[in-house]
Amino acid sequence: MRLAIVLRAAAMLLFCWHGAGHADSGDGIAVIVARNAHGGTVDRRELAAIFKRKKHFWPDGTRIAPVNLPAGDPLRRAFSGAVLRNTPEELDDYWRDQYFHGELPPYVVASQEAMIRFVSATPGAIGYVSSCLLDRRVSEVMRLDDGPPCPRQAATP
C-alpha cells in the first residue's frame, strides 16, 4: 500500500516536472477564426497572402479581415517572421506602396484578449494568439510552432 502511494506521488512529481519544463519553452501560435466560420484550414502561403492583402476572399465569398497585434508585441514579431519572412518594420515600405493603391494594412488590436473578441465577433476575421490562450469563442485553423512563451505562464513569478 505504502509502495503504491510512493509510486503514485513519484509519478505526479514526474508529470509536474515535465509539464513545467514544457511551459518554459516557446509556445505555439494558433491562427484563429470565429467559431464555426468558413471551415477548413489555411496553409502558410495563403496566410502570408492574407496578411499582405493579396488574398481578399474566403471560399464562401466573405471578405477576409486580417487582424494584427501591435508591431512591438513579441507574438506579432514571431508571426511576422514565421509567415511573412520580414519584421513589421521591414514591411513599412510595402504598406506605404500599397496605401497609394488604397490598400491598408491589417487592423491592429491591443492585446490577445482583444484579438479573440474581435475575431469572434467580426465576419471574415482571422488573427492569431498564443495557443495556450485558445478558448471556445474561436476555432484554430493552423498552428505555428515558433511562438514566444505563453503570456499567462510568463506572467507567473
Next chain:
Amino acid sequence: MGFRVYAKRLALPCLLLLACVLRPAIAGQPDDVLRLGGYELGRGLALGDSGFTLGGYATARAEDTDRADPRAAFSHLSLMLWWQGSGRFRFFTEADLEDAFATRRPRVEDERFLALERFYGDYAFSDAITVRAGKFLTPIGRWNQIHADPLVWTTSRPLVTDAVFPGTATGAMLFGTLPIADREVEYAVFQALGTEWRRKPAEDPFSEARGLRLNVPLDSALQIGLSLAGFEQEGRRDERKHLFGLDFMWRRAGRELSGEAVYRDSSEGAEQVEKGGFLQAVMPLGGRLYGVGRIESLRVAGSGAASRIAVLGLNYRYARAISLKAEWLRGSRLPDGVSQGVLASVSVLF
C-alpha cells in the same frame, strides 16, 4: 566665378556634411508614426463608417539647375478618395493639383493644372480575377505605379519611367493574384480605348493600347517584373509602337536595389526606337537618413546617342510619412526639360 556656381559645387559636400552631423543625433530614434487621435499620418482618414477613406500627398520642390534661374514650386497636392465595403465592388479616385504655386513657369508642364490621375471602379470576381474600368496608372514597370513623391527616393524621376510611354490609360484592365509554384504571381492585362479622361496639356496619351504585366516574387526580398505593350499615341496615330520592359526590386533591412529596362520599337523604323534603363541603390546611413545613387541611360526617338544621367542624393525620412530629399544630378546629352543641378523636396503622405 559667381556665387551660384560656388553654391552648386558646394551643395553635395554640404549635404554629405549635414548627413554626418545629423547621423549621431538621429540614429536609433524609436517610433516614427505620427498620430492625432485615431488618425495616423500616411494611413488616410476613414470617413466614419461610410466605407470612404480620404488620403493623399503633398510636395514642395526647389531646384537650382544650369542655365536657369532657381525655381520653387508647390508641385503636388494630391487627394485620393476610395470606397471599400464588405462586398466585391471598390471605387478609387485621385485628383492632383499640379504646380499650384511656382516662382516661375518656363514650360507648359509647369502650368497650374488640376489633373485627374485615377478614376476607376473595381469588381473582384475572385482573388484571381478583378475587372477595373476607368482611368488608371499604366501597368508598365514598377516606378510608374508607385510614383508618388513620398514613396520614391529621389525628387527627379528616371527618364525611362516617364518619357517612353503615357503614365495613365483610360479603358479596362483585368488583374489579380495567381498562386503558382508556391508564389503569389501578380498579373495585369489592359486595353486603353483612346479617349483619355482629362488629358494633361503636356502629355501625348494613348489613342489605342493593350498590354500585359507580370510581377513574380522570387523570395521575401526580391521581385522581378515583365511588361509588354503595343500602342499608338494621339500625336501620331499612324505610328505603331511595341514595348518590352524588365524590372526588379530587392529590399532587405533598409537597403534597396532596383532597376528598370525598356526597349520600344516603332513602325517608323530604327530611328524612332527608344531604349534605356536605370539602376538605383539605397543605403541606410544611420537612423532615418538614407543615401541614394542612380545611373540612367535613355536613347530617345530621333536622337543619335543616348542621354546619360547620374544622381547622388540624400533622403531623410523624418517620419514614415514625411520625406526630405536633396540630390545632385549630372548628365550628358540631356533631353529638353532635364538640366544638371541640385533638386530638393519635402513631401508628406497624409
